[in-house]
Amino acid sequence: MQASGETPKQAEIALKAKLARRIRRSSGSVELTADSAFTRLVEVWLEDIELDDLAPSTRELYERDMRTLVLPAFRDMTLREISIMKVDRFLKEQQKQSYARAKHAKVVLNLALGLALRYEAIDRNPVAGTKRLRRPKTEAKALAHAQVDAIRAAVRAWRRGDQKVPGPPPDGQLEVIIEVMLGSSLRIGEVLALRRCDVDLTTNPATVRNSGTIISPKGKPTYRQPRPKTSTSVRRIAVPTYTAEALRRQLMSSAGEPPETLLFRSRNKTPLTTNNVRRRLRDILKEVGITGVTPHSFRRTVATTVDRAGGTAMAAQLLGHTSTEITKRHYIEPDENVDVRTAEILESLAPGKSPGQAAGHEGGLAGTE
Known part of the structure; x- marks a missing residue:
């Protein structure tokens, strides 16, 4: 059993209270x-x-x-x-x-x-x-490449240029966060939990290790939880060059800091909250007329992109899922395209073409009565 408090004495009192409640229940006094x-x-x-x-x-x-x-x-x-x-x-x-x-x-x-x-x-x-609840049928929606570039451009241009706006200038962290999400499939809380020691730019390709997530308890300070959402989510991920370059810039901003230092922090050196990042992204995109995009949209985009090139099993492994069914149902946009090779096969039915001329086939089509 574990308990915490603002001081060692308060933690001890809280732990004793937990033990007392458990003993009371186990003895049947409840x-x-x-x-x-x-x-x-x-x-x-x-x-x-x-x-x-x-x-x-x-x-x-x-x-x-x-x-x-x-x-x-x-x-x-x-x-x-x-x-x-x-x-x-x-x-x-x-x-x-x-x-x-x-x-x-x-x-x-x-x-x-x-x-x-x-x-x-x-x-x-x-x-x-009771009767089983029926989940409404929904389809995962990935972002098109043009949409991703439009999001990048909007975030890059926000509060920059000749326009004078109140408040501190952007620190560029959101741009890096997006590149990490697009290059790793990590959830927003997991990206914000990355530490300097979790990034390895000496390998080719560079890697990030997912080993935690950001938690914001009600009425308590935000902190890094030393484990991600699930045990299967702990993994080392190879990232593309654009993500490695963004991470290199971010590492330079905290050069000289201890290895356990978070990559993404507030101006007061505290962890960023997932809600604040979501809100900032939503507000920036709203200014340029882009709606319906959340940090999870990038995770679905990654899953769909990998599925198209490497299959669902590879996408599930990247996302840290134990089942390809979860990946397919909730993260991969359905593909309406039928294998183009079917057109080549069906050329055998072209007018005037003999069975022996069927592309890619030996013999002919079976006859019918």
């Missing part, structure tokens, strides 16, 4: 029955996930979804009163607003009622009996 209020279950569940080894951002998301989506619907019920029909009806109402809303609500409700089942307060988890 009472939950079928007549317990749902609000009581939520209190116990929030304590339970605090003791789990969850990323702070995940824990915050679970708590927010429970309080904003689920609790208003079941606040006045006991565990006995929460039936499959009521849960199913609740999830259908959520899905009318959006699939994501329904999915988030189902996840936290399932976790909380699963805890009630383990405490033997209910005989079965009502969520298990």
